[in-house]
Amino acid sequence: MTLAVPPLNDGCPSGLAPPSPSESGDISAFVRQSGKLSRIDLAVRGAKCGGCLSKIETAVQALPGIETARLNLSNGRMAVSWTGALGANRIAETIRALGYGVAAYDTTTESSTAQKEERNLLIAMGVAGFAAANIMLLSVSVWGGVGEMGETTRTTMHAISGAIALPAVIFSGRHFFQSAWNALRNGHVNMDVPISLAVLLAFATSVYETLIGGQHAYFDACVMLLFFLLIGRFLDARLRRQAYGAAHELAALQARSATRIEASGEAKAVRAEDIVAGDRILLASGERAVVDMVVTEGTSEIDESLVSGESLPSLAAPGRKLFAGSVNLGQPLQGEAIAGASDSLLSDIAKMLEAGEQRKSAYRKIADRAVSLYVPFVHTTAALAFLSWWWLSGDVRTAVMIAVSTLIITCPCALALAAPVVQVVASGRLFKAGVYLKSGDALERLAGIDHIVFDKTGTLTLGNPTLVDTGLPAPLLDKAARLARASRHPLSRALVSAAGPGGIAANVTEHPGLGLEAEIDGTPCRLGSAEWVSIDQPPASNGPSIWFAEGDQTPVQLKFIDQPREDAADTLAALTARGLTMEILSGDKMQAVSTLARTLDVADWTGEATPQDKVNRLEALRDEGRKVLMIGDGLNDAGALSLAHASLAPGGAMDVSQAAADAVFSGGLGAIPEILNASQAARRAMLQNFGLAAAYNFIAVPIAVTGHVTPLIAAIAMSASSLVVTLNALRIAKPGKRSS
C-alpha cells in the first residue's frame, strides 16, 4: 500500500486550502445505473484552483472504464460516469489519496430552485440589456435631432422603441411585478412596488405620448431601469446561492452510508437515512459513525474530537455508546443503532443550526433599513407632485408626466446596486486572502463585533499533537515509527510525521487502549501506554505521552503537545490592540485549556464545555448585549457558531461547522484581522453608497418635481448614479493603508 505519500502533494497545490481529513465510508449506495453506464455525484472539499482541477480530473480519468469526470470548481460538485466493474469507492479513494475530502452528493436532496432563479435573472438581465442598448440607439438619434427631426420620423422612432420595450418589460420586469403584487396582496410594501409602478407608468405614458405624437417618450428609461436593477438582483442571487450551497453541504454530509449486517449475516452498504433503531451496523476502521449506536462486539479506539472537542481518543468496548460523528481508529466494531439518522446527534446539531439561522435572519440588513425609509418618501413625493401640478396647471397630462418622471428619476437603481456591488467586491477581496465568505450580510455583522469567543482544539491549536523533541536517538525513533505506521491513533500519526517516511514493521498487532506490538529484527518491540510497557508509576506529564520499549531495555517516553498555531499569539495581540475582548471556550480537559490560555495570555477561559454549554454561554453573552464573533471548528461548536452574531471556521473544520459559520478561512489565524478590516471597509463603503444615493435624490427630486426632467436627463442621471456607486464599491477591492 502507499503509506509514504509525501505530505507536500496533499491537497491544493497552490495552498489555498489545507488537505481535508480523509475518512472512508462506503458510497456505493449512491451509484445510479442507466443501462451500462453508472453515475455518481460527489462533493469534493478543498478543491480551490486550476491545479486541483487538473490533478483530480486526471487521476480519476486514468481509472479503467471512466467515461466522463468533470469537476465544477465553483461549487465543488463532481459528476463521474463509467462503465464496467469499477467501484464508486475506488473513485472516492483515488480523490481522497490526493488529499481532498470527498462524500457522495445525493442529488435528490438538492433543490435546484436557487440555481434556476439565478439563471432566469441572468437571462432577464441579458434581455433587458439588449433592449436598453437598442432603444438607446434610437433615443440618441431623437435627442440629437431635436428641432431638425420631423414629427413623423420621431414618432416612428418612438414606435420602434416601444415595440422593443414591450416584450422586454414583460419578460424582464415580471420578477419585479410578481414580487410587488405578492407584497401588495399581503398588505405590505416592498422595494418592488415603486419599481413596478415607475416602469409600468413610464411605459403607459410613453405609449400614450407616441400615439398622440408627443415629444418625450420614456421607453429607454424604463428598460434601462430594469437592466440596472437586474444587475443588482443577479449579484445578490448569486451570493445567496453560494451561501445556500454551503448550507447544503450539511445535507451532503448526511448523505452518507453505513454498512448494515442483514439477518442473513451478509454485510450491505445502505444509505444512512434507511437505518432504523435496532439495526446491526459494522463500523470499519477509519469510518465515521452516521447514527448513534451502542457497541456490541469488538474493542477499538475512537476519536470523538469532532463531537466533544476532546483531543485524545478513548476506548470503545461492548456496551459503550458512540455518537454520530465519532471515527473508529482501530479494529472494526459491530454495534446496534439506537436511533435513526434523523434522531442522531448530528441531526440534533442540525436542528440547533436551524434555530440559530432563524435568529440570524432577524438581523435587519442596512439595505432593508434604507428601503423602509425610502419607499414612503418616493411615493409621497410623486403623489404630491402630481396633485400640485394638477391643481396648479389643471392639465392632467402634464401632471402625470411629471409624477412619472419623478418616479423614474428617484427609482432606486443606485440603492439596488449599493449593497450587492460592495458585497461582491469585498467577498472577492477576501477570497484572494483565502477566505470564503458565505453570505453578503455577514460582512455587516462581522463589522460590528466587539467580543471574540475562540474554540481551542483545531482553532487556536493545530488540532493534532506534535512530538516534543527531547533528544531521542534517530534509530530509536525510526523503530518506533515502524510500529506507529500501522495505527490510525493520533499520537502514532504524530510520531510518524516526526520520523518522516520509512518502512512498516511486519505483523503489527494493535491492542485497543494499550498499544502496538511487533518484532523488529527479531526483537519484540512495544509502543503504547505506560501500562503496556509495564511501568506502574509514570512520571507526571503536562501533555499526552506514549512509551516505546525495545526488548528488555528500559522503556523510553515520547511526549506530545497540541501546539498553538504559530500565528495565534500575534493574532490575539493584534485583536486586543483593536480593543476587542476575547475568551476561550473549549470542550477539552481543564488542564489543557488552562495551559493554552496562559501561553496566549487570555484571562477568560472555560474548559470541558459540552455543545449545550457553549450554546448557553453564547446566549448569555447575547443577553448581555455583546456582539460576539465565534471562531470554532468542531461539531461541538456548530450550534454556538450559528448562534453567534457572526462566526468563522478554519478551513480544516468539520463540514457542519463550515456550514454553520459565516465565513471559512484558510491560511491561519492571521486572516482574522484582514476579515475584520475588509468587513469594516465594506460596511463603510455601503453606508457611503447609501449616502450617495440619498444625495443624488436630494438633487434630483427638486429638478423632477419642478418639471425639468427630460428623458435625456433621466437617462444620464440614472447611469451616473449607478456608476458612482459601483466605482465607490471598487475602492475597497484592495486592502487600504488605513487600518482602523
Next chain:
Amino acid sequence: MNVLIYLIPVAIGLGALGLMAFLWSVNSGQFDDPEGAASRILMDDDDRPAPKRLSD
C-alpha cells in the same frame, strides 16, 4: 432618410444575434462554473502526465 428602413432592422438584428448567443451560452451551462472555466484554459490536455502513485 430612407436608409433608416434598412439600417434600423439591421442594427436590431445584430443586437438580437448577440442576445441569442448570450441565451445559448447561458442555457448550455457556460455560466455554471466560471472559476473552473477560467482554470481549464490553462490546462495542457495533450501531454497529460501519467497518474503517479495511484495505480500501484
